[in-house]
Amino acid sequence: MASQSIGKAAAARLVLALVVLAVVSGSAEARPVKWARSGDALTLDPHAQNEGPTHNLMHLIYEPLILRDRTGKLVPTLATSWRATEDPTVWEFKLRQGVKFHNGNAFNADDVIFSLERALQPTSDMKGLLTFIEKVSKIDDYTVHIKTKGPNPLVPNYLTNLYMMDKQWAEANNTVTVQDYKEKKDNFAVRNANGTGAYMLVSREQDVRTVLARNEDYWGKGEYPLGVSEITYLTIKSDATRIAALLSGEVDFVQDVPVQDIERLEKTAGLRVNFGPENRTIFLGLNVGAPELQSSNVKGKNPFADKRVRQAVNMAVDREAIKRVVMRGQSIPAGVIAPPFVNGYTKELDRLPKVDLEQARALLKEAGYADGFQVTLNCPNDRYVNDEGICQAVTAMMAKIGIKVNLVAQPKGPHFTLIQKDPPETDFYLLGWGVPTYDSHYIFSFLYHTRSGKEGGWNGTRYANAGLDRKIESLAAEIDLAKRNATIADIWTTLSEATIYIALHHQMLAYAMKRDLDIQVSPENVVHMKFIAAK
Amino acid sequence: MRAADSPAPAQPSAAAAAPPLPQRGGNAGARRSRLAAFLDSDLLHSFLRSKLVVLAALVSVAIVGAAFLAPVIAPHDPYDLKSLSLLDANTPPAWEKGGDPSYLLGTDDQGRDILSTILYGTRSSLQIGICSVLLASALGLSLGLWAGYVGGRVDTFIMRIADVQLTFPAILTALLIDGVALAILKHHTIEGGKFSILVLAIGLSFWVQYARTVRGVTLVERNKEYVEAARLIGIGPLKIMFQHILPNVLGPVLVIATINLALAIITEATLSFLGVGLPPTEPSLGTMIQVGNKYLFSGSWWMVAFPGFTLALLALAVNLLGDWLRDALNPKLR
Numbered sequence: 083m084a085s086q087s088i089g090k091a092a093a094a095r096l097v098l099a100l101v102v103l104a105v106v107s108g109s110a111e112a113r114p115v116k117w118a119r120s121g122d123a124l125t126l127d128p129h130a131q132n133e134g135p136t137h138n139l140m141h142l143i144y145e146p147l148i149l150r151d152r153t154g155k156l157v158p159t160l161a162t163s164w165r166a167t168e169d170p171t172v173w174e175f176k177l178r179q180g181v182k183f184h185n186g187n188a189f190n191a192d193d194v195i196f197s198l199e200r201a202l203q204p205t206s207d208m209k210g211l212l213t214f215i216e217k218v219s220k221i222d223d224y225t226v227h228i229k230t231k232g233p234n235p236l237v238p239n240y241l242t243n244l245y246m247m248d249k250q251w252a253e254a255n256n257t258v259t260v261q262d263y264k265e266k267k268d269n270f271a272v273r274n275a276n277g278t279g280a281y282m283l284v285s286r287e288q289d290v291r292t293v294l295a296r297n298e299d300y301w302g303k304g305e306y307p308l309g310v311s312e313i314t315y316l317t318i319k320s321d322a323t324r325i326a327a328l329l330s331g332e333v334d335f336v337q338d339v340p341v342q343d344i345e346r347l348e349k350t351a352g353l354r355v356n357f358g359p360e361n362r363t364i365f366l367g368l369n370v371g372a373p374e375l376q377s378s379n380v381k382g383k384n385p386f387a388d389k390r391v392r393q394a395v396n397m398a399v400d401r402e403a404i405k406r407v408v409m410r411g412q413s414i415p416a417g418v419i420a421p422p423f424v425n426g427y428t429k430e431l432d433r434l435p436k437v438d439l440e441q442a443r444a445l446l447k448e449a450g451y452a453d454g455f456q457v458t459l460n461c462p463n464d465r466y467v468n469d470e471g472i473c474q475a476v477t478a479m480m481a482k483i484g485i486k487v488n489l490v491a492q493p494k495g496p497h498f499t500l501i502q503k504d505p506p507e508t509d510f511y512l513l514g515w516g517v518p519t520y521d522s523h524y525i526f527s528f529l530y531h532t533r534s535g536k537e538g539g540w541n542g543t544r545y546a547n548a549g550l551d552r553k554i555e556s557l558a559a560e561i562d563l564a565k566r567n568a569t570i571a572d573i574w575t576t577l578s579e580a581t582i583y584i585a586l587h588h589q590m591l592a593y594a595m596k597r598d599l600d601i602q603v604s605p606e607n608v609v610h611m612k613f614i615a616a617k
Numbered sequence: 618m619r620a621a622d623s624p625a626p627a628q629p630s631a632a633a634a635a636p637p638l639p640q641r642g643g644n645a646g647a648r649r650s651r652l653a654a655f656l657d658s659d660l661l662h663s664f665l666r667s668k669l670v671v672l673a674a675l676v677s678v679a680i681v682g683a684a685f686l687a688p689v690i691a692p693h694d695p696y697d698l699k700s701l702s703l704l705d706a707n708t709p710p711a712w713e714k715g716g717d718p719s720y721l722l723g724t725d726d727q728g729r730d731i732l733s734t735i736l737y738g739t740r741s742s743l744q745i746g747i748c749s750v751l752l753a754s755a756l757g758l759s760l761g762l763w764a765g766y767v768g769g770r771v772d773t774f775i776m777r778i779a780d781v782q783l784t785f786p787a788i789l790t791a792l793l794i795d796g797v798a799l800a801i802l803k804h805h806t807i808e809g810g811k812f813s814i815l816v817l818a819i820g821l822s823f824w825v826q827y828a829r830t831v832r833g834v835t836l837v838e839r840n841k842e843y844v845e846a847a848r849l850i851g852i853g854p855l856k857i858m859f860q861h862i863l864p865n866v867l868g869p870v871l872v873i874a875t876i877n878l879a880l881a882i883i884t885e886a887t888l889s890f891l892g893v894g895l896p897p898t899e900p901s902l903g904t905m906i907q908v909g910n911k912y913l914f915s916g917s918w919w920m921v922a923f924p925g926f927t928l929a930l931l932a933l934a935v936n937l938l939g940d941w942l943r944d945a946l947n948p949k950l951r
Binding site: 320321322325326329340342343345400403404406407408463470471474475477478479481482488489490491 | 699701703706728912913915916917
């Protein structure tokens with residue numbers, strides 16, 4: 083009896099060993115990846131939020147016509163080629179044939195027209211990118227024409243984060259209308275997804291974990307390495323817990339590495355840390371347009387409407403100290419909210435204002451606030467590198483010139499809602515802005531244009547300048563690049579003078595991962611897993 | 618007053634032995650004799666007999682004293698943002714390499730002196746702890762007396778609410794009240810608003826224990842002769858409850874209050890650690906531990922170690938005192 087059971091145990095062990103061997107040898111070509119971030123995607127509705135981590139998850143499941151890769155190059159994705167036709171206001175896109183959505187439906191021109199029109203709806207957060215579109219029309223099943231309001235040389239740049247949905251699926255599931263995120267609305271597409279991407283949604287628990295499996299029918303099989311077989315996308319808000327998970331081997335890849343832990347991670351055997359600049363600037367927004375601040379003790383007037391107050395704030399922020407202490411060297415102090423990657427950026431614009439507390443106090447006194455005033459600073463605590471630390475430092479710097487700041491730090495979901503609400507519910511806030519089009523127009527359109535209809539969606543400052551709005555709109559239809567760049571420079575001169583936002587720094591990124599993965603930092607901070615090979 | 622007294626009316630004798638009793642009138646002579654009685658009492662004897670309890674008392678007194686003298690003895694004012702310099706941030710304790718003697722226990726990530734912040738933070742934690750215990754005991758006492766004395770539907774109603782609340786962990790109730798209060802007060806940033814909300818949240822989540830204990834004692838007391846006598850000579854129910862029964866239930870309430878003080882301090886620290894407590898610009902011990910926790914892996918151990926140690930020490934000392942008080946006042950253990 084005894085020997086028989088021992089024999090059984092041995093056999094079981096042998097089987098187990100074989101299984102383990104099979105799994106291990108299998109992992110040579112594909113491996114699962116557990117991926118931890120500080121904050122989750124806000125929604126799965128592909129057009130409801132124009133926000134970094136949301137795009138990051140979207141890009142795994144859905145695909146745009148054209149993709150921008152890590153090096154900034156435009157890569158044909160669902161469109162195989164594109165060109166401006168003889169009529170410069172008409173762009174022709176040839177679509178990839180034989181592509182299937184995850185539910186098996188075929189991808190064709192109807193889906194493109196549907197998706198672009200959906201993205202133009204009032205509740206869409208992507209509409210600001212598409213203001214140039216007049217009409218989208220179908221030529222045949224695999225050819226689409228986009229008619230623009232004026233000649234626009236940058237049409238492809240605006241399409242890299244515009245995901246293609248399945249028209250039939252959307253209609254069948256009653257999700258033709260984009261989710262109204264800031265009013266906390268819900269729809270089928272918020273929790274379910276049906277894209278053409280390399281990964282399919284298996285399960286999702288908002289703010290906890292999202293599981294994706296590799297799409298075995300992916301059109302790009304053979305073309306891309308696709309070395310990751312399964313993705314478990316985890317939200318771990320606490321810095322220490324996220325890093326502990328990587329150190330203990332529980333996760334394979336941490337995208338948001340707290341700057342204070344970089345040194346330790348680099349020294350740890352079996353881990354790798356990759357660095358790079360992000361195409362993103364962190365800045366403070368000021369409510370310049372309201373007659374009175376909601377959170378201030380000053381009644382009947384708005385201190386931030388006075389340019390001298392804004393200049394005083396600008397002078398009191400010690401960006402070098404933030405870089406050295408809060409960011410531990412991982413930032414590039416900034417004088418303008420355009421990252422260096424962007425067309426229109428100049429060193430001249432990015433010159434740092436001198437830290438001068440004397441003059442800042444003098445300016446406040448001149449503006450009639452010799453005793454300072456109170457205001458609430460709204461800050462996210464799970465979005466940007468050390469965002470809450472930056473806000474605390476700013477709070478102390480403001481105290482030095484007599485501005486008493488009440489700091490309210492909260493997760494990015496409620497924080498962004500404060501800015502996007504109409505009218506905005508914040509007087510003073512921290513925001514970071516990335517520029518996927520690599521062009522200043524994107525910044526002008528979302529952050530400076532008067533909030534109206536399609537534009538100014540993220541302009542929480544209530545800044546309104548009709549003359550400037552006209553110049554911004556003229557950019558969308560200017561074909562002469564030299565003239566266009568002159569207008570951009572002109573707009574930046576006006577804005578630099580007006581000091582609507584207080585630029586803090588251009589963000590640097592660090593990704594930490596197990597040594598057998600090699601994920602390079604992308605300037606958009608979007609990791610396209612299909613490019614990753616298993617070792 | 619001795620244990621040899623009839624053990625049945627245990628609570629009254631225990632309560633009479635406890636020092637902070639409401640004293641009615643009394644002249645110097647009476648006071649002296651009470652002092653003498655106290656010096657000769659079981660309570661003091663049992664206190665002095667246990668070295669651990671004496672040590673706990675000394676530690677509590679030291680921490681509480683230091684905390685309330687914070688504005689006088691702290692080397693820096695951590696709440697004065699003007700005095701902070703980011704360039705002093707992350708300084709290790711004075712005896713470590715790179716330490717600065719003016720920051721004995723080092724600084725946090727914003728350049729605050731850890732020692733001063735601990736002193737001020739303990740003060741906030743204690744203030745919130747004491748206020749919320751007062752709130753909880755006042756509420757629990759009144760409801761317990763009412764339920765026990767009146768009985769009937771009132772009793773059933775109050776006790777069922779208590780039962781329902783008991784099924785939730787106190788921290789959940791506190792989180793809920795905190796969240797609701799914050800949502801209501803979203804646009805009114807009042808000075809000290811966060812303080813009152815925390816006191817309310819913690820106070821409302823700890824009243825049940827008082828209410829149940831007080832009700833139990835009241836049920837026994839209300840059938841005693843002295844209560845009946847009081848009722849017969851026409852004294853109103855409110856007066857009977859608060860003047861005649863209340864002194865006899867104070868003993869157990871005192872014990873619960875002491876033990877709950879430690880619990881309330883820890884709850885405040887937990888709420889702050891979760892980021893819904895005191896703001897990072899006015900750190901309590903919990904907030905400090907939350908901030909320090911981020912730096913656990915980067916070598917800045919002092920940011921979390923010192924506030925954590927202080928919290929543990931304070932909670933332990935107060936708990937030991939509470940345990941001793943419970944044993945000393947329990948006639949069955951004597």
